[in-house]
Amino acid sequence: MSMHIISPGMLTTVQDLGRCGYMASGFQQSGAMDRFAAEAANLLVDNSEKDGVLEMTMLGVKVYFDEDNVIAITGAEFTPTVTDFETGEVTELPINRAIRIKKGDVLDCGSAKSGLRGYLAVAGGFDIAPVMGSMSTNLKCKTGGFEGRKLRAGDVIPLRHPQGWLFSMVGRVYEPEKRTDGTVTIHVIPGPQDDYFSDKGKNTFYSEVYSVTADSDRMGIKLDGAPVESIDGVDIISDGIVAGSVQIPSAGKPIIMMADRQTTGGYAKIATVITSDLPLLAQLRPGGTLRFKKVDLQYAVKRIKADKKALKKLQTNILRADTFTSDS
Structure with missing residues (x-):
C-alpha cells in the first residue's frame, strides 16, 4: 500500500x-x-x-x-x-x-x-x-x-491505512478566503527589541512596501526595500527565535524567520508576525510585495480563535453533510 x-x-x-x-x-x-x-x-x-x-x-x-x-x-x-x-x-x-x-x-x-x-x-x-x-x-x-x-x-x-471511500464525500469541501492581488498586509506585534531602532527606522518599517527576494526559502523570507535605521547597531546577545520573528541585520533589510529558522539569533528583532498571518507569507512568491501593520496581542488572539473556528466549521460541515447524504 x-x-x-x-x-x-x-x-x-x-x-x-x-x-x-x-x-x-x-x-x-x-x-x-x-x-x-x-x-x-x-x-x-x-x-x-x-x-x-x-x-x-x-x-x-x-x-x-x-x-x-x-x-x-x-x-x-x-x-x-x-x-x-x-x-x-x-x-x-x-x-x-x-x-x-x-x-x-x-x-x-x-x-x-x-x-x-x-x-x-x-x-x-x-x-x-x-x-x-x-x-x-x-x-x-x-x-x-x-x-x-x-x-x-x-x-x-x-501508506498507513488507504481509504477508497469516505462518508459524506460531497460535504468534504473547504472554501478558503480568496486571496487579493497586490500588496499583502502583514500584522505584527512590536518587539522584542524594537527599542534598538530610531523613530525614523520604525516609521520606515511600517510605511515601506517591501518585496520578497529570490533567495527566500523555508528558513526565512528576505525582503528588499528601504533599510531600517537603528540607534546604535543591531547586534544583541543571541536569544530565541520564533516563527515570524522579524530580524534586522546590519544592512537594515528585514528577514522574517519561518519554519526552518535557526533556534537562536544575534540580530535585533523589531517585530513578530502574528501566527495567523504566517500562511500569507508562506504563499508569497519572489517579487511579491507586503507592508507591515502594527497590532496588539488581543488582535493576534482574536485571529487565532477565528482560525480555529474556521477549522471546526469544516469538521462540522462534513458531519452535517453526512446526515443528509447517504452516499456520493
Whole structure:
C-alpha cells in the first residue's frame, strides 16, 4: 500500500505541524509553512490535523497509488488532473475538497497558478516513522520525513491505512478566503527589541512596501526595500527565535524567520508576525510585495480563535453533510 512518485515537482517534502519541544536542544521546528492549509487538507480526508502531508513548492508531484484512495489538495491554486489507468482519459480535478483516486490512475498536481505552496493529504496518512515526535523533514539536518530529504522520482511512500471511500464525500469541501492581488498586509506585534531602532527606522518599517527576494526559502523570507535605521547597531546577545520573528541585520533589510529558522539569533528583532498571518507569507512568491501593520496581542488572539473556528466549521460541515447524504 504505497504512493509511487513519477515526478517529484520542484521541492516536495513530507511535513506536519512541526517538531515541537526540541528548540532548546538546538533542533529546528520545521513543519508546514502554511499550517492552516495543511490542517485543512488533513481534515478533508479524515486524518488528524497533525498528520503528515506533502508540501509542494510551485510545481506539484505526479504520482500513482497501488490501492484506491482519497486525497485532498489545499494551499496554493494548483491545477491537478487525473489520468485514467485503463482509458487514458485526462480529467481536471478541483482543489480544496476530497477526491477519489482509483488504483493505478495517475494524479498530476500540476503547477501553482497563484500562491507558492500546496499541500497533498492522503486518507489514512503516510506510514512514516516520526523523528522526535514529528514526520517533518529538516533538510539541513537530513532528518525526518522520507529519508530526511526532498522527494525524488522513483520514491515509494508507504501508506498507513488507504481509504477508497469516505462518508459524506460531497460535504468534504473547504472554501478558503480568496486571496487579493497586490500588496499583502502583514500584522505584527512590536518587539522584542524594537527599542534598538530610531523613530525614523520604525516609521520606515511600517510605511515601506517591501518585496520578497529570490533567495527566500523555508528558513526565512528576505525582503528588499528601504533599510531600517537603528540607534546604535543591531547586534544583541543571541536569544530565541520564533516563527515570524522579524530580524534586522546590519544592512537594515528585514528577514522574517519561518519554519526552518535557526533556534537562536544575534540580530535585533523589531517585530513578530502574528501566527495567523504566517500562511500569507508562506504563499508569497519572489517579487511579491507586503507592508507591515502594527497590532496588539488581543488582535493576534482574536485571529487565532477565528482560525480555529474556521477549522471546526469544516469538521462540522462534513458531519452535517453526512446526515443528509447517504452516499456520493
